[in-house]
Amino acid sequence: SAVISQKPSRDICQRGTSLTIxxxxxxxxxxxxxxxxxxxxxxxxxxxxxxxxxxxYESGFVIDKFPISRPNLTFSxxxxxxxxPEDSSIYLCSVPTAGGTEAFFGQGTRLTVV
Amino acid sequence: AQSVTQLGSHVSxxxxxxxxxxxxxxSSVPPYLFWYVQYPNQGLQLLxxxxxxxxxxKGINGFEAExxxxxxxxxLTKPSAHMSDAAEYFxxxxxxxxxxxxxxxxxxxxxxxx
Numbered sequence: 001s002a003v004i005s006q007k008p009s010r011d012i013c014q015r016g017t018s019l020t021i022x023x024x025x026x027x028x029x030x031x032x033x034x035x036x037x038x039x040x041x042x043x044x045x046x047x048x049x050x051x052x053x054x055x056x057y058e059s060g061f062v063i064d065k066f067p068i069s070r071p072n073l074t075f076s077x078x079x080x081x082x083x084x085p086e087d088s089s090i091y092l093c094s095v096p097t098a099g100g101t102e103a104f105f106g107q108g109t110r111l112t113v114v
Numbered sequence: 115a116q117s118v119t120q121l122g123s124h125v126s127x128x129x130x131x132x133x134x135x136x137x138x139x140x141s142s143v144p145p146y147l148f149w150y151v152q153y154p155n156q157g158l159q160l161l162x163x164x165x166x167x168x169x170x171x172k173g174i175n176g177f178e179a180e181x182x183x184x185x186x187x188x189x190l191t192k193p194s195a196h197m198s199d200a201a202e203y204f205x206x207x208x209x210x211x212x213x214x215x216x217x218x219x220x221x222x223x224x225x226x227x228x
Contacts, residue, residue: 004157033215042204042218043158058215092157094216102148103216105158 002027002095004106012112013083020079021109023093028073033094033103034066043092049076083113116141116207118219126225133177133192135222137205140186147188148206148216149179158204164188175199200226 003026013019023032034046046066047057055068069077080087093106121136139145149161162173169181175198179190188205205219 042220043216044218045215048215102146102160102163104160105150107157110155 002104006106010110018081023076029095032076034078035092037090116217120219127195133195135190137188139207146208150204152202195226
């Protein structure tokens with residue numbers, strides 16, 4: 001199994017500011033995924049972060065709002081830019097297993113925008 | 115496009131009673147199916163998965179689920195609920211042929227009362 005470490009675990013931010021969330025995996029993975037879980041809602045995929053290429057964003061999510069970096073095979077960052085209260089959510093990093101049939105999830109970053 | 119429907123956003127059972135959480139999916143290709151559990155303030159943990167082969171799959175903590183292609187269902191059951199089973203449960207689907215993005219259902223919050 002993969003061990004995924006996300007930082008910070010939670011934060012309270014002022015509207016208009018940006019927050020960068022880090023995801024560190026204890027093994028090399030080709031793909032890393034970023035999900036958002038809004039209060040009382042299910043998980044929605046934001047984007048797929050591939051090492052060596054630009055992230056692939058899902059419908060409704062754009063790079064200007066959620067820029068992603070993937071400098072190597074064990075690390076990725078997601079930035080939530082120009083935050084508003086509507087961005088208050090849990091943001092989760094996920095990686096597939098070596099066999100590719102399932103996913104491991106980090107503990108998540110609980111973001112509150114005030 | 116794939117989709118997942120979880121019937122019942124809240125389910126309440128007595129300790130020792132049968133747990134049944136319903137999940138129906140839509141997929142144009144043979145699916146991979148998953149149940150994840152999320153305890154309060156924690157990340158997601160895989161309960162069980164169906165990829166190929168036996169349609170009745172057993173997972174952790176005494177849970178099991180049966181893939182019924184004719185009914186496009188993947189309901190989660192446990193014969194006897196325990197207080198520690200209280201959590202949010204998510205059904206998810208992905209396409210076969212390796213890991214693809216997970217499509218999650220809205221989730222079912224399970225309450226277990228004495």
